[in-house]
Amino acid sequence: MIPYARQNVSEEDVAAVVAVLRSDFLTQGPAIERFEQRVAEVCGARHAVAVSSATAGLHLACLALDLGPGRTLWTSPNTFVASANCARYCEADVDFVDIEADSGNLSVAALEAKLEHAAREERLPHVVVPVHFAGLPCDLAGIGRLAQRYGFQVVEDAAHALGATIAGEPVGSGRFSVFTVLSFHAVKIATTGEGGVVLTNRNDLAVTLRRLRSHGITRDAAAMGGPVEGPWFYEQIELGYHYRMTDLQAGLGVSQLGRLPEFLRRRRELAARYDSELAGLPVQLPARRTDRESSWHLYPIVIDSSRCSRSRAEVFAAMRRAGVGVNVHYIPVHLQPYYRRLGFKPGDCPVAEARYRGALTLPLFYGMTDTQQDEVVTALRAAVAEGAA
Numbered sequence: 001m002i003p004y005a006r007q008n009v010s011e012e013d014v015a016a017v018v019a020v021l022r023s024d025f026l027t028q029g030p031a032i033e034r035f036e037q038r039v040a041e042v043c044g045a046r047h048a049v050a051v052s053s054a055t056a057g058l059h060l061a062c063l064a065l066d067l068g069p070g071r072t073l074w075t076s077p078n079t080f081v082a083s084a085n086c087a088r089y090c091e092a093d094v095d096f097v098d099i100e101a102d103s104g105n106l107s108v109a110a111l112e113a114k115l116e117h118a119a120r121e122e123r124l125p126h127v128v129v130p131v132h133f134a135g136l137p138c139d140l141a142g143i144g145r146l147a148q149r150y151g152f153q154v155v156e157d158a159a160h161a162l163g164a165t166i167a168g169e170p171v172g173s174g175r176f177s178v179f180t181v182l183s184f185h186a187v188k189i190a191t192t193g194e195g196g197v198v199l200t201n202r203n204d205l206a207v208t209l210r211r212l213r214s215h216g217i218t219r220d221a222a223a224m225g226g227p228v229e230g231p232w233f234y235e236q237i238e239l240g241y242h243y244r245m246t247d248l249q250a251g252l253g254v255s256q257l258g259r260l261p262e263f264l265r266r267r268r269e270l271a272a273r274y275d276s277e278l279a280g281l282p283v284q285l286p287a288r289r290t291d292r293e294s295s296w297h298l299y300p301i302v303i304d305s306s307r308c309s310r311s312r313a314e315v316f317a318a319m320r321r322a323g324v325g326v327n328v329h330y331i332p333v334h335l336q337p338y339y340r341r342l343g344f345k346p347g348d349c350p351v352a353e354a355r356y357r358g359a360l361t362l363p364l365f366y367g368m369t370d371t372q373q374d375e376v377v378t379a380l381r382a383a384v385a386e387g388a389a
Contacts, residue, residue: 001320002372004327005187005298006365008263009252016255020247027246035250036197038257042163043172045180045199047206050250051213054159054183054196056243058086061155061179061198062127064208067092071126074114075157076106077332077352079131083157084333087127094342095125096334098349103287104133104300107351108142115150125152132161134286134329135189135295137171144176159183160297162190163264167291174201184249187365189263189295190256192249216240263366267296270364270373274299277377282307282384284358296364300329303358308384312358315383319360322379327361 020031032050040048051057067073073087077096084094098110111128118124128147130138140156147154154177158164162182164171172180184195200206211218216238221228224235256263271294275285284302288294303312310318312328319326332352334344346353363376 001323001325002363002376003325003365004361004363006367007186007191008366010259013252013255016251017248020251025247027244029247031247031250031254032245035253038254039182039197040199042257042260043170043180043199045172045174046201047199047203049198049206049209049213050245051196051198051243052245053194054181054185055082055086056241057181057196057198058082058129058155058157059089060209060212060243061181062086062090062092063212064205065127065153065178067127072123073127073129074125075129076131076133077334077349078104078133078330078355079157079333080330081333081336083129083131084339096344096349098351099355101351101355102284103136104355105136105138106130108139108146111143112146115146119150124150127153127155129155129157131157132164132171134298134300135160135164136287136289137161137164137166137292140166140176153178156180159188161295162188163260164295165293172199174199178202178205184253189297190253190260192245192253192256195245195249195253211238212240213243214240215242264295266366267364270368271296271299273373274362278380281381298329299362299364301360301362302355303360303384305358310384312360316360318383319379322382324376324379325363328359329361330356332356
């Protein structure tokens with residue numbers, strides 16, 4: 001079975017982890033700082049705060065922005081559930097903004113219309129979380145313009161977008177957002193096994209994030225409420241969490257980041273090859289934008305029901321029978337049972353729902369060979385040809 005995604009771990013990566021194992025620190029040590037510094041450099045941000053997962057990063061970003069009861073977060077329905085769940089962890093409300101049909105990203109036009117309506121009803125969001133779906137950046141300039149007009153904070157869910165660029169500037173630079181959250185899960189562009197990073201350019205928020213990821217504890221005398229009893233002393237000044245990354249993970253991450261240009265080059269080569277080989281099939285290919293370069297975490301297509309009589313489920317099954325590990329990204333979040341119990345229903349985000357009905361993710365990963373990709377293309381041609389209209 002050709003998997004839809006797979007990590008690539010080199011001997012150098014293994015050596016980097018072994019070096020940490022033989023060091024004095026397995027957690028809360030110098031490898032974390034090296035990893036954070038390297039991520040900040042790659043993304044052009046002032047601060048990078050390593051955490052246990054991107055989900056943890058989204059949660060801490062919301063906490064740092066005082067999201068809570070009586071406040072609302074808006075996000076895309078075409079994402080993993082964590083993009084919305086982070087608000088619920090804070091006891092805040094959630095709402096969804098429909099997407100662009102071609103890219104799967106949050107639609108600026110839909111956001112603007114929803115904001116205009118919300119302003120009249122005095123229920124504007126406190127936080128908006130745009131998701132860079134499949135690695136293609138959203139229109140952050142348009143979202144940033146609306147943020148200035150309506151006063152919400154922007155937290156980029158860039159779990160797919162390490163190495164992506166907007167007008168030549170890396171995702172994570174923070175030009176239009178307060179926080180950017182990256183994922184280093186095993187199937188992402190670069191990996192730490194599990195792990196995430198929150199990027200910000202604000203010193204005060206970086207301090208808050210570092211405290212929240214470690215139980216809300218500080219050893220900074222200036223932040224304490226009373227006298228410092230000795231060098232052992234610390235105070236828990238708020239309710240935090242155990243969201244730390246280990247040095248083992250960070251050691252792997254530093255090594256993987258050294259290979260990031262190589263990872264991105266191959267992914268973009270494979271995506272271009274798919275574009276060429278799949279042209280003319282009854283499928284919608286991934287969107288491209290002249291001012292934005294995708295990191296190609298995923299290669300998502302949509303079965304065109306007007307040109308193919310086979311359903312997505314039928315094509316999916318045919319591909320799996322042929323040994324191709326296709327996947328689907330994503331079931332719209334508002335249609336999950338938990339969110340339906342909160343009042344969401346089919347028809348709330350019609351573009352996202354229509355896209356889902358035909359969505360299919362083809363295998364794409366750094367170690368994928370041209371021969372494997374040819375097998376995927378052959379299997380897809382056969383699957384859709386049987387149902388070509």
